[in-house]
Amino acid sequence: MSSFQVIVGSMLGGSEYVAEACEETLTALGHQVELHFEPEFAQILSKNQTWLICTSTHGAGDYPDNIQAFATDLENSEQDLSSVKFLTIGIGDSSYDTFCYAAKKLNKLLLSKGCIEIVSLITLDMSEDIDPEEQSQAWLNENKDHL
Numbered sequence: 001m002s003s004f005q006v007i008v009g010s011m012l013g014g015s016e017y018v019a020e021a022c023e024e025t026l027t028a029l030g031h032q033v034e035l036h037f038e039p040e041f042a043q044i045l046s047k048n049q050t051w052l053i054c055t056s057t058h059g060a061g062d063y064p065d066n067i068q069a070f071a072t073d074l075e076n077s078e079q080d081l082s083s084v085k086f087l088t089i090g091i092g093d094s095s096y097d098t099f100c101y102a103a104k105k106l107n108k109l110l111l112s113k114g115c116i117e118i119v120s121l122i123t124l125d126m127s128e129d130i131d132p133e134e135q136s137q138a139w140l141n142e143n144k145d146h147l
Contacts, residue, residue: 001030009055009067021133041073051086061098082114
């Protein structure tokens with residue numbers, strides 16, 4: 001199976017809960033999983049990995065504090081990232097015009113760096129009556145053949 005690096009961007013902890021639920025599901029599917037609550041680009045970068053980005057948006061469309069350095073290092077990287085596969089979960093509130101902007105921005109950045117998106121971005125709307133942990137787990141199970 002695959003090695004997953006779960007990269008978490010969170011200000012208030014909601015994304016952390018979603019990431020832990022994803023870890024549980026990926027482990028049950030037979031994957032190796034490592035969570036990164038303070039992600040450092042240089043430590044995460046390795047060949048033949050899959051990255052699961054799990055992030056909220058802060059302020060006016062900004063990255064959460066704990067993932068800003070990762071995003072900056074990724075943006076400034078000149079390394080060949082064509083072997084990195086990824087999928088992204090955005091968590092937000094659709095009543096804001098910057099709904100899941102950090103996730104969408106990271107998704108585009110990864111694509112611009114040559115990374116391979118294995119499942120399209122999912123956005124979880126916290127203004128609806130949902131359980132984001134359950135929804136993310138169901139999404140992973142629905143896409144398990146692509147992981």
